[in-house]
Amino acid sequence: MIVQVLIRAVLLLTMTVGLGASAQAQKNVTLLNVSYDPTRELYQEFNAAFAKYWQGKTGEVVTVNQSHGGSGKQARAVIDGLEADVVTLALAYDIDEIHQRAKRIPADWQKRLADNSSPYTSTIVLLVRKGNPKGIKDWDDLGKPGISVITPNPKTSGGARWNYLAAWGYALRQPGGDEAKAKDLVTRIFKNVPVLDSGARGSTTTFVERGIGDVFISWENEALLAVKELGKDKFEIIYPSVTILAEPPVTVVDKVVDKHGTRAVAQAYLEYLYTEEGQKIAAKHYYRPRQATVAQQYTEQFPRVNLFTIDEVFGGWEKAQKTHFADSGTFDQIYQPGR
Amino acid sequence: MRPSRLLVLVTAVTSLGVGMPRVVMAEGKALERALAEKRALENKVEALDLKVRQLEQRLEQSLGTAGGARNVVAPTPRTEQVEALDQKVRILERKWELDQEQAAAKAKEAPTITAGRDGFSLRAADNSYQLRIRGYTQADGRFFADDKERALTDTFLLRRVRPILEGTVGKYFDFRIMTDFGGGTATVQDAYLDIHPWSWAKLRAGKYKPPVGLERLQSGAELLFVERGLPTNLVPNRDVGAQVFGDLWDGAFSYAFGAFNGVVDGGSGDLDNNDSKEFAGRLFGFPFKATSIELLQGLGLGIAGTYGDQKGSTGSPFLPTLRTPGQQAFFTYRSDNTAAGTTIANGIHSRVSPQGYYYYGPFGLLGEYVRSYQSVQRGSTEANLDNDSWQVAVSYVLTGENASYRSVSPAQSFDLTKGTWGAFEVAARYSELNVDKDAFPIFADPTRAARVAEAWGLGLNWYLSRNVKFQLNYEQTDFTGGSTKGERPKERAILGRFQVAF
Numbered sequence: 126m127i128v129q130v131l132i133r134a135v136l137l138l139t140m141t142v143g144l145g146a147s148a149q150a151q152k153n154v155t156l157l158n159v160s161y162d163p164t165r166e167l168y169q170e171f172n173a174a175f176a177k178y179w180q181g182k183t184g185e186v187v188t189v190n191q192s193h194g195g196s197g198k199q200a201r202a203v204i205d206g207l208e209a210d211v212v213t214l215a216l217a218y219d220i221d222e223i224h225q226r227a228k229r230i231p232a233d234w235q236k237r238l239a240d241n242s243s244p245y246t247s248t249i250v251l252l253v254r255k256g257n258p259k260g261i262k263d264w265d266d267l268g269k270p271g272i273s274v275i276t277p278n279p280k281t282s283g284g285a286r287w288n289y290l291a292a293w294g295y296a297l298r299q300p301g302g303d304e305a306k307a308k309d310l311v312t313r314i315f316k317n318v319p320v321l322d323s324g325a326r327g328s329t330t331t332f333v334e335r336g337i338g339d340v341f342i343s344w345e346n347e348a349l350l351a352v353k354e355l356g357k358d359k360f361e362i363i364y365p366s367v368t369i370l371a372e373p374p375v376t377v378v379d380k381v382v383d384k385h386g387t388r389a390v391a392q393a394y395l396e397y398l399y400t401e402e403g404q405k406i407a408a409k410h411y412y413r414p415r416q417a418t419v420a421q422q423y424t425e426q427f428p429r430v431n432l433f434t435i436d437e438v439f440g441g442w443e444k445a446q447k448t449h450f451a452d453s454g455t456f457d458q459i460y461q462p463g464r
Numbered sequence: 465m466r467p468s469r470l471l472v473l474v475t476a477v478t479s480l481g482v483g484m485p486r487v488v489m490a491e492g493k494a495l496e497r498a499l500a501e502k503r504a505l506e507n508k509v510e511a512l513d514l515k516v517r518q519l520e521q522r523l524e525q526s527l528g529t530a531g532g533a534r535n536v537v538a539p540t541p542r543t544e545q546v547e548a549l550d551q552k553v554r555i556l557e558r559k560w561e562l563d564q565e566q567a568a569a570k571a572k573e574a575p576t577i578t579a580g581r582d583g584f585s586l587r588a589a590d591n592s593y594q595l596r597i598r599g600y601t602q603a604d605g606r607f608f609a610d611d612k613e614r615a616l617t618d619t620f621l622l623r624r625v626r627p628i629l630e631g632t633v634g635k636y637f638d639f640r641i642m643t644d645f646g647g648g649t650a651t652v653q654d655a656y657l658d659i660h661p662w663s664w665a666k667l668r669a670g671k672y673k674p675p676v677g678l679e680r681l682q683s684g685a686e687l688l689f690v691e692r693g694l695p696t697n698l699v700p701n702r703d704v705g706a707q708v709f710g711d712l713w714d715g716a717f718s719y720a721f722g723a724f725n726g727v728v729d730g731g732s733g734d735l736d737n738n739d740s741k742e743f744a745g746r747l748f749g750f751p752f753k754a755t756s757i758e759l760l761q762g763l764g765l766g767i768a769g770t771y772g773d774q775k776g777s778t779g780s781p782f783l784p785t786l787r788t789p790g791q792q793a794f795f796t797y798r799s800d801n802t803a804a805g806t807t808i809a810n811g812i813h814s815r816v817s818p819q820g821y822y823y824y825g826p827f828g829l830l831g832e833y834v835r836s837y838q839s840v841q842r843g844s845t846e847a848n849l850d851n852d853s854w855q856v857a858v859s860y861v862l863t864g865e866n867a868s869y870r871s872v873s874p875a876q877s878f879d880l881t882k883g884t885w886g887a888f889e890v891a892a893r894y895s896e897l898n899v900d901k902d903a904f905p906i907f908a909d910p911t912r913a914a915r916v917a918e919a920w921g922l923g924l925n926w927y928l929s930r931n932v933k934f935q936l937n938y939e940q941t942d943f944t945g946g947s948t949k950g951e952r953p954k955e956r957a958i959l960g961r962f963q964v965a966f
Binding site for chain 1 (some may be wrong): 550555556557558559561562635
């Protein structure tokens with residue numbers, strides 16, 4: 126008798142509660158995109174576009190929360206447990222770290238999407254004040270005495286690492302250029318840095334809003350944005366003779382999407398970056414689109430520049446990181462805070 | 465001569481020229497007059513020149529520059545100097561700003577100490593490590609009316625004195641330790657570890673309340689009446705074991721299943737005396753919680769049960785003593801310390817308890833039913849006894865706050881200066897416990913143990929704040945059997961409590 130009573134009661138209770146809850150179940154899904162500093166505006170617009178697309182396609186209401194900071198710091202936050210469904214960071218090394226330290230993504234993450242999982246590119250340029258009062262034309266000028274250079278900290282900022290490597294690569298590519306000359310140039314440049322922000326957006330604030338420095342080594346998109354926001358009468362962009370091709374990569378964080386049950390929408394979110402609309406939004410926010418047809422429409426915005434890749438000059442991110450940015454690496458040797 | 469000086473002179477000459485009377489050109493006298501005027505003009509120009517020089521010297525002296533160095537300080541180097549200083553100031557300001565940002569970020573990572581109505585706590589910035597100090601004390605008065613034979617003792621007592629230490633060690637691990645010094649004895653009431661990787665699947669191990677009785681699962685600090693109703697006699701109090709439990713659908717449904725040493729009805733235990741274990745489980749849900757039917761959102765329904773196989777002995781019969789709300793024993797099994805004369809547990813012991821509550825605004829309703837099946841033996845006689853009990857309790861918060869299973873939180877605390885009095889609640893309860901008639905006379909003495917207890921009670925609760933309350937109860941219990949004269953006399957208990965909880 127007791128068993129019968131129990132079974133009936135359990136069935137009744139489960140059915141009533143289950144029916145009530147299922148009737149209220151809503152198709153809402155939330156993603157967290159952990160990104161680097163200057164992508165705020167890009168992903169604000171992109172998230173809205175994707176949400177509209179996804180709701181039209183599946184009926185699901187998707188909300189994408191954003192988190193921004195220095196790329197290295199953001200990667201560490203994910204390694205430490207920040208539950209990012211997707212990461213859209215400044216450089217591949219930071220995502221590699223998420224694989225190596227937290228095993229939250231597979232080793233071959235970069236092969237999962239086209240163009241090494243980098244849906245848009247950028248480069249590193251020099252932003253100077255209107256009229257270029259210090260006559261800055263190329264990387265050499267940044268190491269001259271009396272020039273105040275603004276760049277973020279390569280230890281925490283992906284953009285800063287691109288900046289550093291762009292200058293280093295330039296020096297190597299000069300006639301007679303070698304590692305010693307490159308080190309000398311970069312050392313002189315960092316001697317001219319009065320403030321090291323932790324991220325690219327912070328450095329933009331330092332240079333643009335606080336009025337510090339003669340030249341800001343900047344993401345091209347950040348420089349174009351500064352000129353657009355504050356007017357051509359205040360800043361000028363100098364394209365160096367040689368600079369680096371920056372390829373900010375993206376990936377889903379497998380352990381998190383599987384836990385949240387968000388793999389499909391997270392995957393679609395990143396794939397949408399490669400669509401025409403995604404590419405146009407990227408271009409609108411001054412990131413160089415990969416898709417040729419879209420790039421064609423923005424040729425005026427993005428001048429042709431002499432670019433080198435990290436693989437060509439440094440043998441890839443892992444090697445560059447170990448040589449230059451690891452503890453006791455070249456950067457630690459050339460930059461001593463407070464000196 | 466500096467252009468400024470020249471300008472002054474030219475201006476002076478011009479102005480004098482403008483004021484000169486028209487010269488009438490004439491020979492002799494007219495020429496002399498013209499020459500005289502010319503000399504006078506030259507004198508005036510010289511005097512003005514002298515005056516300008518003097519003024520320039522004074523200006524130079526006031527600027528602190530030497531006479532011949534008037535043109536030495538060029539504007540360009542000065543501007544550069546100012547700009548350099550401006551940059552230095554800006555850099556210092558920015559560094560200070562970054563330091564502030566860094567300090568703010570570090571502050572977010574620093575542990576926090578809190579003190580409030582929910583106790584005192586120390587927690588890491590990410591909440592992964594926490595220590596919470598809580599507790600409650602109940603000072604009771606227990607008096608019996610119409611106790612002409614003075615069989616029942618009127619007394620003040622410390623019913624519960626319970627310091628509580630709770631915490632989180634690492635992201636997924638919680639613990640709780642609660643001791644009780646009430647009644648002048650020290651016991652460990654709760655001591656357990658929770659592992660909670662997901663809200664829907666958690667593990668608890670240690671000593672705690674098995675998931676059975678509805679009113680038993682309420683904290684002792686959150687009871688509607690001073691003492692729990694009669695059904696609590698038939699469910700376990702605290703036992704040692706492990707359970708899995710969790711919440712589903714945003715808390716609309718919860719479950720718990722576990723294995724325990726096994727305890728007698730209403731009892732607690734720390735060790736087992738046999739290899740058999742007791743299994744307990746409970747399902748509880750809020751069918752309308754996620755709906756828009758506000759009237760029914762506070763309805764919770766559930767069912768719980770236990771199943772075990774327990775065997776007592778003469779020294780430890782493993783059978784309960786049943787008590788009234790006035791905490792007086794009204795039923796015990798026979799025991800004379802002999803195997804032939806002592807009733808002991810003898811095998812299957814199971815319980816089932818449908819239960820529920822309903823809260824809507826200031827109104828509250830709580831009801832539960834418990835049926836306890838117990839195999840017993842006395843000498844060579846065995847029986848399966850079937851005891852049951854139920855209760856219904858209603859309450860209403862006079863001051864309008866929401867009634868709740870987790871006690872009442874007054875909108876305004878007691879404060880004479882503000883003229884606020886806290887919250888007042890009235891409550892009524894009826895409960896009944898029936899012992900299987902087959903228990904008499906072999907397993908229980910009908911002249912000493914009552915077969916039925918029917919209790920009704922009225923209560924007034926005054927919540928001075930979230931932490932302090934007074935309770936005053938009247939509880940009357942009627943009995944069937946339990947006396948050589950037939951019925952055991954009615955018990956009329958007046959129970960009072962002053963409680964501080966944090």
